[in-house]
Amino acid sequence: MTIVITCFEHSPDGGKGLARDTRVRWALEEVGRPYEVRGVPFPKLKEPEHLARHPFGQIPVFEEDGLVLFESGAIIFHLADRYGGLLPSDPNARSRAIMWMFAALNSVEPSILDLQNVKFAEGDKPWAADRLIVVKDRIEQRLRQLSARLGHAEWLDGEFSAGDLMMVSVLLRLKPSGMLNAFPTLAAYVERGEARPAYQRAFTAQQSFNAASAPA
């Protein structure tokens, strides 16, 4: 069964791996499934053909044998659940790994995305500079709490899981800001994620895709 993922034809980050298809590519590499890629140009994201696949007009979308999924969390859970290797077999450990996926997406990523809001979507507003301080404070509070929970462990709960894949992917979005530098154990945790061969393959694949589709 062919797996097709939909991503930006040209990622706004130019191939730095910060768009949400990278985490899906990473999960596909971890579970060892080949996939094809469909790039969507920006103007087509809000057109009916794409909205039929993704009601919020975003990326990524995942298609496999008639199943169409959006939301990176849902796609990665589906891959972990169907193909194995990203969730522990012990039922309680499995529930905790899934917990960290939700925690990454619902308790950590929103404040990090707010950094994009304040810099870009609201970058021209008179409050942008002052609000940046508030938003950064909120992110730092989360990083402090997460850092306290991780301690000096290698991963969040035993072996590497889909929970770590998601948390590392979310924290990677902070890299351009330099905010991770104040939390050395978290920075090292992210680096351990990036060092995984599956991540490396995923990163290279999205980079090559962006280079190949770059305007002349």
Added chain:
Amino acid sequence: MTIVITCFEHSPDGGKGLARDTRVRWALEEVGRPYEVRGVPFPKLKEPEHLARHPFGQIPVFEEDGLVLFESGAIIFHLADRYGGLLPSDPNARSRAIMWMFAALNSVEPSILDLQNVKFAEGDKPWAADRLIVVKDRIEQRLRQLSARLGHAEWLDGEFSAGDLMMVSVLLRLKPSGMLNAFPTLAAYVERGEARPAYQRAFTAQQSFNAASAPA
């Protein structure tokens, strides 16, 4: 096995059902599991005893036979996965129901929570009034998209699922703002959720808990 959930000793909404324990109570009622409740006073949320259960110092927490889970999405997924009744048995339909849980939490709830940020956490900032307009626009865009996807269907994808439980719970947070009124099919969808006997029992339980623990 006894299930214990941790919630606010006194919910900031005084028992209107908008705190995140209500959705967990709802799921427990849907799957038919009894549970006990531990109320935590506000000042204790950031103390070590609670942080050991919830690294971000929030509620709800779920405990069952040595398993400790935080994140409402993770708790509801665990209940649906372990006890059945909230996820379809067809594998693809199951993945789509889980997709709607992630969509509710990651694509809809963050902009709704931002309404709290702008009104409360940033309510004293000089930008609060102007930013409220931006935040409301962002929420309305999501509601338009969600409304387009739901159409005139009863639930998001076939039978009522954990995805609907989560989406209704998230949309309920908009009730005080009146913003749902502009989207009659979404308002009716939320009302169908609220009309479920399991929701009614959950709502009454959290209301009674808050009344019983209210300061004299």
